[in-house]
Amino acid sequence: MNKTEMKEAILQAKSGKGLTWGDIAKSAGLSDEFVCSACLGMNHLEKPQADAVAETLGLGGEVSAALQRFPTKTWDRPIPTDPLIYRWYEMLNVYGETIKEMINEKFGDGIMSAIDFTMNIDRQEDPKGDRVLVTISGKFLPYKSW
Template identity: 50%
Template sequence: MNDAKTELGRKILKLKKGKGLKWTDVAARIGQSPVWTCALCMGQMSAEPHHARGIAELFGLDEEEEATLCEIPYRGAQPLPPTDPLIYRFYELILVYGTTWKEMIHEEFGDGIMSAIDYDMQLERQPDQKGDRVRITMSGKFLPYKRY
């Protein structure tokens, strides 16, 4: 049911390349972070009207495409386990660090989880002499398990 959003994502990728824009440029236009803006364009987030407006103007989208940006997606089109090596490495982190996250979050916060909804993320280049690094910072609200 996300076909329209996914297809629009592909179109935006092409337009963005053609215009030589970066995600930071797109993000600046709508006053949101680059990660969220990219996720929105990839069809995994829903925009508020003024975000959709900004993106539509930037890329010359028509009214229906603008409306598509506001639609709430059926999230999660990724095939898992991922076949793409870049995406697979995140899957591998769960295999290796799953129990570590479990033990460390419970030690610090007690019984509950890190929200993937009240959640934000940053992605940066971390310069390093032995080779630059990808730095990802995740922040999710801790949600305690309710006892009732």
Template identity: 65%
Template sequence: MTKTDMRTAILEAKKAKGMTWEALAGAVGISPEFLCSACLGMNSLSAANAESCAEALGLGPDVASALTEFPKKTWDQTIPTDPLIYRFYEIVGVYGETLKEVIHEQFGDGIMSAIDFSMDVSKQEDPKGDRVVVTLNGKFLPYKSW
């Protein structure tokens, strides 16, 4: 089973069962954000977590096996047209250099890891309109001189 086939099977089963990513993550025992990324094909799971995920969705060992395979992290390099995803491109376009300047000022010359990394998405209720809170938490990796 390919990662694309796995993704389709998972999304169809999740929809059929009316499950949320949070509920599925609770059944697996990992964060909803990481589980979603793995189910969409951009990360892999341990065998135990993959089996728990497939079982919770009523899917077979072929899906569990595909979940454990290392991903090829590629995506369409064109700017997305989905409004929500596009806004993240817009945020990086407008604030990317600001983030770079502030990170370099506070940490020095380096990058934020996307490997030693976690992400949290939460809802902040507000009478003027609910807020989306996205926290990206990556280890700082300084550039080395040699």
């Protein structure tokens, strides 16, 4: 089973069982966001977590094995057309250079890791309409001279 087949099986089982990413992540003892990313094929899980996720979803060893395989973290998509994903694309196009400048000013020349990284997505109540609160924390990695 490849990652695409795994993703389809997981999404079908998740929907069929009426589970949330939180329900699935709880079985693995990991964050909702990380487990979701692994289930969508962009990260991997260790065997105990992969087995727990597959069992929670009522899926077999093929799904667990696919969850354990290291993904190829590339994509060949054109500009996203899903409105929510497109807004992230738009935000990075509008604010990406600003984010880079602010990080460089505060930390120096380097990058923010997406490997030593956490992300949390929460709902923030607001009288004008609830807001999406995304917290991204990545280790700063300075460039070095040699």
